[in-house]
Amino acid sequence: MSWTGDPTVLENSTLQERVVERVHSSGATVAFCHKPGYLRKYACFTTNFGSVDDRFRIGGGSEVSLPDGVAHFLEHKMFEGEKEDAFQEFSRLGASANAFTGFNGTSYLFSCTDQFYSCLSHLVRFVQSPHFTPENVEKEKGIIGQEIRMYEDMPGWRVYFNLLEAMYENHPVSKDIAGTEESISGITSPLLDDCWSAFYHPSNMILFAVGDESEEEFFEQADRLLSEKDLGPAPLLEKIATSEELDPAKTEIRQEMHVGRSKLLMGWKDVHPGLSGKEMMHKELLTDLVLECVFGQSGELFEKLQTANLVDDSFGASYMIYGDVGHSAIGGDVAEPDQVRDFILEELPAILAKGICTEDIDRQRRAATGQLLRSFNSLENIAGSYCSARFLGSNPFEVVDLVNKIQSEEVVERLREHIHPDRMVCSIISPA
Amino acid sequence: MTDSAADLISGFETRQVGQSGQLHVRSENRRKTSHLNLTWIADLGPHNARRCLIPACLLRGTQQHPSQRELNRRSEQLWGLSTSSSTHRSGQRHLFSITAEFPDDANLPEGEAVLEDAIDFLWQLIHEPHLVNEVFPSDIVESEILQHRRLIEGAIDNKAAWAQQRCMEEACFDEPWRFHHLGKTDDLEGLDNIEMTRRWRDVVENNPLHVHFSGNLDPEEVFGRLERLFSGNKASKDALAEPCAIRASENPRELTEYAKVQQANLIMALRTMVSRGHHLEEPLMIANGILGGFAHSRLFTQVREKESLCYSIHSNVDNNTGLMTIGSGVDGDAADRARESILEQVEFVKAGKFSDEEFGMTMSAWDSRLRMVQDSPGALADFDLRSRISKRDPSIEALRSRIAGVKREDVVEAMELLHLDMTYLLAPEETN
Known part of the structure; x- marks a missing residue:
């Protein structure tokens, strides 16, 4: 096998970084970022199969509906080999390995200082050699059950997923990534086999590496490794999207837990089927800028909340975008969640009427550029940003230009479109 | 690894400043940002909570930027200079730090620079905080006391860390490392702005200070610029208690x-x-x-x-x-x-x-x-x-x-x- 077409170079003059990307004849996207001088090397093999992918069909066949938590369960079981688990070989090579499942993808990764290509071989081979048996699948349910219980005791996790549950009526983004003890009880080894065949074909995956290695050698080795196993033509995979209305499912969810401090999150939902690539990235950056100007710690609202002793430095805002939906989340650890929510609701009409001034936008642009420069110090962050952006059809290196091109008028327009008091959703965790 | 990598990794060059201050500098040209960390060292004890309030009060304003909002706006203007405070323990010592990260001048658009302003910003935070009649404003101190009390009460929200701390308190009931780095709420009783101001002056003058800098600059150049951060510090060699002996297990x-x-x-x-x-x-x-x-x-x-x-x-x-x-x-x-x-x-x-x-x-x-x-x-x-x-x-x-x-x-x-x-x-x- 070899490469399809010429390499694509993604780069940006402000960031002074470049990623070289090629498509392998197996279907895999392979990319490399050279970081001179770094001792650490990092690689990930990532599939575009996350917790939101709960329904699919192959080649126009019948629809397969998945129980919550399958992508995460599969991630756990991929480490199981016929003779030993995959961690052992990474340990022999002096590498540190891990994996994580998100809403849109599952990533297998390692970092090492030496024997990079031995580690890379092991990474590609173990992800392409599943070993599911009824016994090892049953055994894993106990371990994942404990993981689920751990999350149930984490108030920060609960307040976030309760917010999503209140926001979304149907969309699987509101489901816990690990599922529930009940939902995983029905997972079987044939089901994992089906999911692996559908979603772990190289055409649905990205192999990415970053570190002080030779670009030429990396692509040679990647070609060799991806050519070792012929997984046949790409399955005609069709992910079935779940439609979602703009109105929230519920206005609030409250939960009592054994906590010392209450937690509050407020937020708004976006529904944008068909949005992808540059438009999606633009929307994300624009909304981030709006949230930072309105709810950030240099804003008037935060100052008022802090003066009233209602919030502390844990208060903040963020925006997440996942294909056809997205949402903001604003809040933190607070003593009086109802007071904070009411205070913000009272202030919102004036904020919406006033809009956002050009000076604030310009300052946020400078801060965003500095933050981007910082983020490119981290190998994990480079890999994560690249894979997420590519799965959403965008180019991570366009961020700086997009931020600089944002117009004041569109910021104000976006503010009034997104922050809609009638559609606000609230999640509160309070002491039991 | 390329041949050049090993040559690029250098440790800190250290200079003694006064009896107990140390300035550690290393040249780092692999990253896009500079990293500056200031840590004061004290002995763990019943007044950890009061000590934690010192960096918190410093980050509420300076003479030039007399509110947290103005400080944050200045940070954003300085290309998103990030400033944070933290406290930790190391054996029997209590560490409390202010950390800053900012883009290297070489990575900024032509004609822009941030290094001098960033160092000056840090200097102002430590040596020229916002005072009214030579003391911290009472409303700021009261606000920070309240927030810190809530932070201590919220420690139970992280169950694994809470269990670890409870085990330490019981196992080491009369050893100095039993004290949590955030301290106890009792310690905040009776604390006022006059006492906090006295404690700030005492720390700046009498506690050993370590400053660590990594950035793309010649160490000699940096030493001259950073020494001013130590101004007024005359911590003596015996500022800290003698090392406490470790102990054998008695009855489990x-x-x-x-x-x-x-x-x-x-x-x-x-x-x-x-x-x-x-x-x-x-x-x-x-x-x-x-x-x-x-x-x-x-x-x-x-x-x-x-x-x-x-x-x-x-x-x-x-x-x-x-x-x-x-x-x-x-x-x-x-x-x-x-x-x-x-x-x-x-x-x-x-x-x-x-x-x-x-x-x-x-x-x-x-x-x-x-x-x-x-x-x-x-x-x-x-x-x-x-x-x-x-x-x-x-x-x-x-x-x-x-x-x-x-x-x-x-x-x-x-x-x-x-x-x-x-x-x-x-x-x-x-x-x-």
Whole structure:
């Protein structure tokens, strides 16, 4: 096998970084970022199969509906080999390995200082050699059950997923990534086999590496490794999207837990089927800028909340975008969640009427550029940003230009479109 | 690795400033930002909470930018300069820090620079805070007292960390490391703005200060610019208490406490009898790695993977306190089995039954971990500081070399000194 077409170079003059990307004849996207001088090397093999992918069909066949938590369960079981688990070989090579499942993808990764290509071989081979048996699948349910219980005791996790549950009526983004003890009880080894065949074909995956290695050698080795196993033509995979209305499912969810401090999150939902690539990235950056100007710690609202002793430095805002939906989340650890929510609701009409001034936008642009420069110090962050952006059809290196091109008028327009008091959703965790 | 990489990694160059101040500088041209960390050192004790308020009050405003909002706006203007405060403990010492990260001038658009302004910003934070009639404004101090009280009360929200702290308090009830780095709410009683101002002046003048800088500049140039951060500091050599001796285990104790949780947290504290400078210090690090420090360790492969008793499990050794702690999140009903299984693994390592492969994997995992530290200025500064506090050679190369000399029999010798001291369980209420 070899490469399809010429390499694509993604780069940006402000960031002074470049990623070289090629498509392998197996279907895999392979990319490399050279970081001179770094001792650490990092690689990930990532599939575009996350917790939101709960329904699919192959080649126009019948629809397969998945129980919550399958992508995460599969991630756990991929480490199981016929003779030993995959961690052992990474340990022999002096590498540190891990994996994580998100809403849109599952990533297998390692970092090492030496024997990079031995580690890379092991990474590609173990992800392409599943070993599911009824016994090892049953055994894993106990371990994942404990993981689920751990999350149930984490108030920060609960307040976030309760917010999503209140926001979304149907969309699987509101489901816990690990599922529930009940939902995983029905997972079987044939089901994992089906999911692996559908979603772990190289055409649905990205192999990415970053570190002080030779670009030429990396692509040679990647070609060799991806050519070792012929997984046949790409399955005609069709992910079935779940439609979602703009109105929230519920206005609030409250939960009592054994906590010392209450937690509050407020937020708004976006529904944008068909949005992808540059438009999606633009929307994300624009909304981030709006949230930072309105709810950030240099804003008037935060100052008022802090003066009233209602919030502390844990208060903040963020925006997440996942294909056809997205949402903001604003809040933190607070003593009086109802007071904070009411205070913000009272202030919102004036904020919406006033809009956002050009000076604030310009300052946020400078801060965003500095933050981007910082983020490119981290190998994990480079890999994560690249894979997420590519799965959403965008180019991570366009961020700086997009931020600089944002117009004041569109910021104000976006503010009034997104922050809609009638559609606000609230999640509160309070002491039991 | 390219040939150039090894040449680029340099340790800190250190200059003594006064009797107890030290300025540590290293040239770093692999990253796009500079990293600056200021840490004052004190003894852990009943007034940790009051001390935590010092950096918090400093970050509320300066003479030039007399509110947190104005400070934040200035940070954004300085290309998103990030400033944060934190507190930690290291053995019997209390560390409280202010950390800043900002883009290197070479990465900014032509004509833009931030270095001088960033250093000046830090200097103002420490030496020219916002005062009214020469004291911190009372409303700011009251606000920070309230926020810190809430932070202490919120410590229980992280159940694993809470269980770890409770175990430490019970096991080490009269040793200095029992004090939580955030302190206790009692300590905040009666505190006012006059006392806080006195404490700020006292810390700046009398507590040993370490400043660590990593950035793309010639060290000589940086020394001159950063020395002013020490102005007024005349900490004496005997500013800190003499090192506290570590202790042997007496009769093993057990304590169970109950909370409204889904999962139990089991913490076991073992006395190691190995302190800093002891000839078995590095062998104990390897012993801990074989037992529970890595993904190939026995606690992970046996207690988690083989017996499916838990999701999270790890062990940690601290040669400042002479303690090894083993922590695990387990099902409440399985806590007894988990404890037995953990102790079986401790005995297994003690008996020297671990394989040559387990020993080899741990040796290379430690080596790799230490090399990776060199890619992160924050981690490197932390390693350097904690080494110096423990009167240990801060050279990573020296530690790698000592670890490389560890033999199997040294590991067994270190493990033989290990004795169980305390078993703490934070259990679900329904199991009571």
